[in-house]
Amino acid sequence: MPLSPDEPVLPAVVRPSVQDAIRRDIIAGVLTPGARVTEASLAQRYDVSRVPVREALRGLASEGFIDSRPHVGSRVAPIPVHDADDLFAVREALEVATARSAARRAAALYSGDESPEDWWRIRRQIAALLDAGDAHVAEGDLDPLVGINDQIHIAIAELSGSATLTQLLRQLSWKIEWLYAADMQSRGKRLWPDHRVIVGAIDAGDGERAAALMAAHVRESRIGYLRRYGVTRPSSDPEVAAAVRRQPGGAQDAVLPGADTVGP
Amino acid sequence: MPLSPDEPVLPAVVRPSVQDAIRRDIIAGVLTPGARVTEASLAQRYDVSRVPVREALRGLASEGFIDSRPHVGSRVAPIPVHDADDLFAVREALEVATARSAARRAAALYSGDESPEDWWRIRRQIAALLDAGDAHVAEGDLDPLVGINDQIHIAIAELSGSATLTQLLRQLSWKIEWLYAADMQSRGKRLWPDHRVIVGAIDAGDGERAAALMAAHVRESRIGYLRRYGVTRPSSDPEVAAAVRRQPGGAQDAVLPGADTVGP
């Protein structure tokens, strides 16, 4: 987190940290769908008692990251790949609403009707995020843009002054982030074995085959990138453009295989 | 709850009941926005320890019904009256998605591709809800229709097979129910003093004034009803129809005054 210089300092409480940490691990794929998560193991892992872990798990269950059955235990929920399109549609409705409300509030602010104390803080935060994004673009370092992008959208929601919409959008963003990460992982998993095959073709001295394999490999990676981060205009290669158009959602149906225990 | 005859019986756990009970009290207006809710008082009220109450409060906070500050306490959140339109817009996007997915799943079912075990259970549930609604309509007892309506929409979401969308829709429905209830309450509050004035006019023997007051009173109630439950076609009275059209949202900006403690 590159900013928040003057956030109101809240007392140190463990539960939100635990909840965030578990959510991060789920989104990052450290905890894979279907993995059993026991309160005791998580408590040991984060060096706290079971109580904050319990509450964190409850929260994550209500966010949809954890499936929990009474007296049985909790597992990481399956990735909602089927809902990808729907989640995007709902997010669109949400973002339209927050943007409109934020603009209306800005207009009311300029006309002097109201001046909430949070407004300028969030506004400064957005400015900082924009600057940070520009800096990364200038350096050609595009990876952080995804996160910054999400943060800006959340900040706009906060600017709208609607806690309800902000809350919903935040939950939705986490889910979509999860989808992206899972897509990236499974894509990487699918692309990885190619390397050995390509090297094998090189070893065998089959130049044409190695070239064809490498071409397919790079092309799939390119299509995946375009699908993931969007395109301002269709790819110059008509075949790639068609492939990108073919599955706009980007997430396939595969669910990552889940280990049954939490690794130490 | 008039149905769910063959639901899978889950072991008795206190926390969900507590959470539902508190949410019900908030929506029903027993706990008004701004009211302080301490864990101890709620624990005493529902005769459980603080732990399930804590977890219920956490859940309600993530649902947006409770505002909680560390080491300070929890209060009932303000009613999101400003977000009414936005919430309806988001719900529309959600319901469109669930209906489409449910229909697609039905098509896949009929073509024999898959036959999930839950499908028929939920389908029977919807049938029962429709029958119950018809029965109430036949008896002219329209009050329960609001709840049945919500249940049908949730059931359709469950039919879509998407836990994510169902969860979001459920949260949104609770919020909208809250808005309706608050609107009804404040409307009732506004209409109530009329009675005394009308009776006063009657006592004074001012027939014309009593008639005019009663006409205004009944008319406002009628407009409120039409605004709340919608109209299939514009009201026959053009003036009423215009008034109904005037504020389609229905919820005004007033926030119910909150008592500072939970009554015994």
Added chain:
DNA sequence: GTCTGAGTGATTGTATGCAATCGTCCCTCT
């Protein structure tokens, strides 16, 4: 008179302990 400061009561955050429940293994019976 107003402001600063410590003290106190109340409330939450976390830890630990115990009972209830579930899944599973193994034994027994058919």
Added chain:
DNA sequence: AGAGGGACGATTGCATACAATCACTCAGAC
């Protein structure tokens, strides 16, 4: 050999206990 049943281990659900923090009050100084 397969099915049914009982006991055990593991895990969660809840209650209680203690520590940490905050809001508020009241005394005292400027």
